[in-house]
Amino acid sequence: MKVVIPVEQARVDSPISSIFGRSPFFYLFDSETNQGSFLESTFLFGQSAGIQAAQLMIDHGVDVLISNRCGENAMRLLSAGNITVYHAAASGAAENLELFFAGKLSLL
Amino acid sequence: MKIAILSGKGGTGKTFVSVNLSYIQQDAVYLDCDVEVPNGHLYLPIENPVVEPVDMPIPSILHEKCSRCRACMNFCAFHALSFTGKQVLLFDHLCHNCGGCALVCPNKAIQEVPYNIGSISSGNFEHVRVYSGSLNPGQMQGSAIIRRMIDQTRHLPNLVMDCSPGNSCHVVQGIVEADLCILVAEPTVFGVNDMRICIDLLNTYNKPFGIVINKSLDTRNYIKTFCREHNIKVLAEIPLSPELARINASGQLAAKDAEYSRIFKKILKNAQALLGPRLESHPDSVQDREVF
Amino acid sequence: MKQLLILSGKGGTGKTTIASSFISLLKGQQKACFADCDVDVPNLHLIFSEGQTMLSQKTCFGKRAVINQSLCTHCGLCEQHCRFGAMKNGVVNPYLCEGCGVCELVCPIGSGSEKAVHLAETSTGSYSVSATEYGIFSTASLKPGAGATGKTINMVKQNLSTYGENAEIAVIDGSPGIGCPIISSVAGVDLVLLVLEPSLSGLSDLTRILKTVRQLRVPAVACINRSDTAPQFTQDIYRYCAEHELMVLEEIPFDPLVIRAVNHNRPIVDYPNSPAAQRVTSLFSKTLEVLNTL
Secondary structure (H helix, E strand, C coil): CEEEEEECCCCCCCEECCEHHHCCEEEEEECCCCEEEEEECCCCCCCCHHHHHHHHHHHCCCCEEEECECCHHHHHHHHHCCCEEEECCCCEHHHHHHHHHCCCCCEC | CEEEEECCCCCCCHHHHHHHHHHCCCCCEEEECCCCCCCHHHHCCCEEEEEEEEEEEEEEECCCCCCCCCHHHHHCCCCCEEECCCCEEECHHHCCCCCHHHHHCCCCCEEEEEEEEEEEEEEEECCEEEEEEEECCCCCCCHHHHHHHHHHHCCCCCEEEECCCCCCHHHHHHHHHCCEEEEEECCCHHHHHHHHHHHHHHHHHCCCEEEEEEEECCCCCHHHHHHHHHCCCEEEEEECCHHHHHHHHCCCCHHHCHHHHHHHHHHHHHHHHHHCCCCCCCCCCCCCCCCC | CEEEEEECCCCCCCHHHHHHHHHHHHCCCCCEEEEECCCCCCCHHHHCCCCCEEEEEEEEEEEEEEECCCCCCCCCHHHHHCCCCCEECCEECCCCCCCCCHHHHHCCCCCHHHCCEEEEEEEEEEEEEEEECCEEEEEEEECCCCCCHHHHHHHHHHHHHHHCCCCCEEEEECCCCCCHHHHHHHCCCCEEEEEECCCHHHHHHHHHHHHHHHHCCCCEEEEEECHHHCHHHHHHHHHHHHHCCCEEEEEECCCHHHHHHHHCCCCHHHCCCCHHHHHHHHHHHHHHHHHHHC
16 A cells, blocks of 8 residues: 655655645655655646646555645546545654554545 | 726726716716726616626647746746646736737647636617726636727727726726826825826826816815916815715716716816817827836 | 635625724734735735735746738637637737637648637736735736636636735635636635625625535625715615625614725725724624624
């Protein structure tokens, strides 16, 4: 399962970004390989950043997104791409990941 | 004579001036180009309106022909097309109806279908011919509605185009078509600031224009000073009057009153004088230059 | 950060007057930031023009069609395909061009950016962020007719979030209308305050802005400005709002001091004895109460 968390910096201890589309980086964790990597936003200051971020998730085969705020357009695309979105419950990326796998996060 | 009525700031009295200016003429055609929040029809209620829907072409994907090449997505400058992993998805409210995706698709998998964005109501109110454009709430852009109204009335001699406030592309549609522009301004710090921005736009188009100062007070009038310094013609000064405000607030035409109608006749006369030796004005006088 | 956006539908109802008062009242109360999303004709900076320190100023760009006249063969294909009337007789009207790229696509001469018709980045204005005694201020100034309103508003709000991230509340002054600028302004906002005018036009425009805001699924509240100038319409507005579950928090009387305040570049609440100032202050408390429940 591929889980993504939008983060402010390319570090696992980074705080989670407040808005999905406006996040500079995305931490992608693959539970099958137990590996994590960072995707970088190329559309941070552009139009329809939310849609572009959602497209990035789809193109990387993401299954789950953990986020604070997520715009309507992005949600629509994520949902059409069968990506489940959970509401972040902590400020750090690593903590949210733990909470998710412990089944403690609720749907956004 | 085709007149565009503009302002920088909202609420200065464009519709007030436009509807009354239309009413005092014998054969004016009033176009409500403020399609997001049209108000002219409240003052000039159309008898037996003909309502024409305005549809814009939006892409419809023929999924069975689609090869998922993403040419359409990559072309779209407005991010209206995305890929869900299975098929192309359209965000219709982001679409600018340019037709590019249909052109670029190598498999002819995009067809354009009509999508309703609003309507135009037309008809008469007494001796005034009225066109009222309306954008559906939730839609982004009404330029196509304005263009359609202008296309339908271009051949008519006396147009009064009631434009939206600001200086967006909606306003530009009216300026391009007009022989002259009337800028309705209010004499406050905000009003002058916004008027100046509007004047910059008008100067780029090289259109003759004059100012109507509305809601004028006896006190220091920044606009008059500005106009004097910049050699801009003031077509009329309408005082801040509770009586006029009451008439206007209730949707009545001030020009039905003999005394008030004189104000609008004066505006028209002074506007006509602006044209003077400039009998023809090329609407497309903007040159191809990287003007910014 | 909670975001409050002030809209109206109809122009000239008093959005900036109220926004500037709220910003002034927040000083010392809460850490605030503010933005002017009326990017076509921004006015908020006129009230807070003193004591600003510029933190960032950047040029906004948009793509517009450009014709290389030395390559152009006047085949007219671009004009034929342009849906915005921006191409006429081999001349681009940059104010009507929407940067869609169809002209570049169909141009048969050359390739890439060497095509006779191609899109080029053009400056459409600038956006700026400054530090003021009232908080971080994000605004923009568009070149008249540049037609990049939605994109510019996105940037103004993005700057607000970035530079004002430590603020508890953001007050955003909106523009009139219901289209793209409003839709861009509403994104991510917690509460919309509608400033209404008691008149036939005001009532008509209320129906449209409310429909728009409801479609965007953002909570809204309202106030009636210059409520005593047309009492029958004020009553009509109350009735409409009740029928449509829109809470009217306050009504503000017409007050000539408001014009004087504006002309002195001051918010009306700087004149505490003004009847309008008193009601605006009451509106401010009531709005904050609602915002805190969201």
